[in-house]
Amino acid sequence: MNEITSTIQVVPLEYYIFLSVTLFSIGVLGMLIRRNAIIAFMSIELMLNAVNLLMVAFSAFRGDAKGQVFVFFIMVVAAAEVAIGLAILTMIHHNRGSVDINALNKLKW
């Protein structure tokens, strides 16, 4: 156990911040650059995971288990969100015949 705990002495917190921010920005990039709704949805999952990673890193560096409990709840919400979102995407595909984001502009101002 002691060897594993020494990770946080070897790798500084800044590295985890850098990694999480990079992953989050890649998720935002995927959200903006792609037109396939499923890829956009996967980018949201990537952003949630970047936040999870940062939260676990903060929790480990602070020695506080509450951050990890919140990560657990984020995973719960993500699972529910995916179930609903994919059902909505299936219905959109049934009704419109595609999952192109740019075709779904009825609510656009």
Add this chain to the structure above:
Amino acid sequence: MLEYVFYILSAISIACALLMVFAKNPIHSVLFLIGTFFSIAGHFVILNAHFLAIVQIIVYTGAIMVLFLYVIMLLNLNKESESTKPNIVKVAAVVSAGLLFLVMLASFKESIAIPLPEGTDGIGSVKNLGKVLFSEYLLPFEASSVLFLSAMAGSVLLAKKK
């Protein structure tokens, strides 16, 4: 030693995330995202959060990504027929994502690691997390079961043929 594990896992997660965004075929995107999730589970392991590493593998790569694959195959989207956005939109997307990256990095980089209190070795263990979850966070835990029930009913209702 652990430093190199961190570097390798970080390289895998960033590379797989970039490939996920830029892969033409949605199936390849899903597989690259699974790679990212596995490497994040590895990060959880070296951060001493063993329970979350297992949950990450079971829930994300086991349940969520299989659901994605299932929907892609159900809707027959596994072809490279996606029309792309115009180039100006792509450039704008890259610039704004880069700006967001810079702003978030600048706002987070001042956070400092406080010296750890004694006896916080096994905070990520199942035993400790279970204690916190079932004493302090019991009400949110029960509320999440209601959330799951409503999500289940909602997805059945949405996906049902009229």
